[in-house]
Amino acid sequence: MSSIIHTLQNTVARAVEKLYGEATEPSKVQVNNTPPDFTGDYSVVVFPFVKIAKKAPDATAVEIGEYLKKNVAEVKSFNVVKGFLNLEISDAYWQQFLQSVAADSGFGRQPRNGRKVMVEFSSPNTNKPLHLGHIRNILLGWSCSRILEAIGYEVVKTQIINDRGVAICKSMLSWQKWGAGKTPENTGIKPDHFVGDWYVLFEQKTKAEYEEWQQTEEAKRIFETKKKPNQGEKEFFKEYKNKWFNDHSTLGAEVREMLLKWEAHAPDTLALWKKMNGWVYEGFEQTYNDLGVSFDKLYYESDTYLLGKDIVEEGLSKGVFFKKDDGSVWVDLTDAGHDQKLVLRSDGTSVYITQDLGTAQMRHRELGCERYVYVVADEQNYHFQVLFEILKRLGEPYAEGLHHLSYGLVELPTGRMKTREGTVVDADDLIAEVIRLANEQASERGEIEGVSPAERQENLRRVGMGALKFFIVKVHPHKKMIFNPEESVDLQGQTGPYIQYSYVRINGLMQRVEKEKVDLSKAGAYGDIQPQEKELLVALHDYPNVVLKAAEGYDPSLVANFCYDLAKKYHRFWHDLSIFNADTVEAKAFRLTLSRSVGQVLKSGMGLLGVEMPERM
């Protein structure tokens, strides 16, 4: 059935044309939910037509209202307040709507549109385990994928694994030097953490070496000759660290040597690299599993980091790029408000963006998508502006379909997470903690009858993860978010478990319906729809539109807030009205059907966010 909103928009447009002789675009007609304090279900904003009508707002509203009442069967009545045209929709429409939702398990989803979109997210480095920042990235990528799927796209979920470079070499070298035969197996440490620990040790050893070096005559001489005026020793050496690591450090030299050996495909280095990355993937796999996410296609930086050289040639021949005297290749984006950007070094080697250009082209050849979404933190906004602009100028066919889903940093109440200060929140620790807290709080509430320990554990896992995921995904991506660990595991108020609880209530009802074989066929004969019922119907009615908007804006928080709002309305409904013990069989059937539809939409909506519903809690 087609939405009443469209009917109203079309009819208002026709009314305006007929009454005032000017054509209006139906999609421009604003139809809003009527605020609670007024009578009506939907309100038409008539101000835009006042000029055309050459009449006062109220008079215009009345005229349009009368036209609607006469021409739209579903419009039961209307009233006009301060130029707002409030419409009451007939119960028959809502009845029919409810039946259609109850009969459609895919309500809110669009049919396949035959189009394909790639979503890239997570994209970790392989030298350390995943942390809270990755979790936001992963949840955004995952829910965006689900939402795009829901509006009809075929979605290819990918990640590019940054499996090469200095960082992983540090872990490799560290384990090689000091590992003494230790493995994840014989230490019992989760393999990605195991590798990360060696990285940390390497950084510690480097720091020690640096501090020792600072006492040497050479260091003192460098300080005296290179320091800025009034610069203290401490400050100077802080700034000098990178330079020192490249020019003086023995550990630095060893890492560079290892990187060179890797690039030369030295067999022992490659074997070590594969072994350690293998451990990391094993660990990641478990974390992804815990988060309930998966990928369709993996890319490895070790395969892609040399790509993009041919695109430089192409850009030069197309005149998009130009060569400087020293042989370096650039693109001039000053007319687009950006700077000149290097795309190939003077020694002919590529830079970061070269690789991304090549990867974009390669992936398009492989996947042939219409759109490509990159989920990457907002510190790379400029990079993606430049990347997309270049691809556009190169005339890539998918250039218009590129999108950077940029998201803000996750901060703790105490400020930014700092590796050096050990304030980075580890993903696995966090997951374990939320599940532990769900268990703890459930124990305080006591046992639920008839639930096996295994079921109980699974339900509590869903509750804990629901709390964590909802807490993160309810915030608009662009905003940096403050992650308060204590609040993230709250199970009351505006939280995942609050929504899950409304689902569990419904689930309990449905089990009774099943057991008692309740006849729901009389639902349609229920005549007197209550406000608590109406607000649920109106909310359900909006669901498909919310999913659509979330997809258009790459914004899962819209779905999260919708689910919360729906759950809130359901709790109110539950509290105010008797469902199973309703006065009449019609009311009982109607309310149960309504409950079932709400449960179905809650499960669907939360599913788009990657949150699973417990059966009992």
Added chain:
RNA sequence: GGUCCCGUAGCUCAACGGAUAGAGCAACUGCCUUCUAAGCAGUAGGUUACAGGUUCGAGCCCUGUCGGGAUCACCA
């Protein structure tokens, strides 16, 4: 300095350019003999950073100012 993002209740967040800016947390008050109280209802809390402008109407759009962040490498 240039560019971009953010600024809403004490705190965390909402609000297709629409009516009296809403929730949750924290505080206080009620509601379990009835379908699960992880719930419901109430009290209190606001010059939407500031100043102009656009219009029937601005938290939202424009200009400027102030605060916070990011970014502007022959790093990734």
